[in-house]
Amino acid sequence: MRLSHAAAAAITTICLSLIACGRKPEIEPFRLEGKRLTVNNLSKDTWNDVRIQINRQYLVQAKELLPGQRFDVSLDAFLDVYGNHFYYQRQQIKDVHLTAKTKDGKDVDTHMEFRREGLDGLADAMKKKETP
Secondary structure (H helix, E strand, C coil), rough: HHHHHHHHHHHHHHHHHHHHHCCCCCCCCCEECCCCEEEEECCCEEEEEEEEEEECCCEEEEECCCCCCCEEEEHHCCCCCCCCCCCCCCCCCEEEEEEECCCCCCCEEEEEECCCCHHHHHHHHHHHHHHC
């Protein structure tokens, strides 16, 4: 009897592993890891004249991002209008904003979502539910 329970548990584990392996990993449009920012163009359009701003002050530009393309950039590469680098070890990132144009001339305007904790996070969740 114990052997059949162990065999059933092993088969269940194998099945769950196969199901999990069959799914594609979810790709996020923005990802911050250490001192790197990754931007993924998840649309079917090419983005031209790409501008990425941190905290509305520091900027990096790219000529284009193709559909499905990933753009990795070090946070040290972001500069303000005076040529000062973003100092990620001392500054908190509160906003990441991307703007660009498509081939058709349409505007691309997107922000990185930051999830807040505690009562602030609860307030954000309530705002999203109220928005039609």
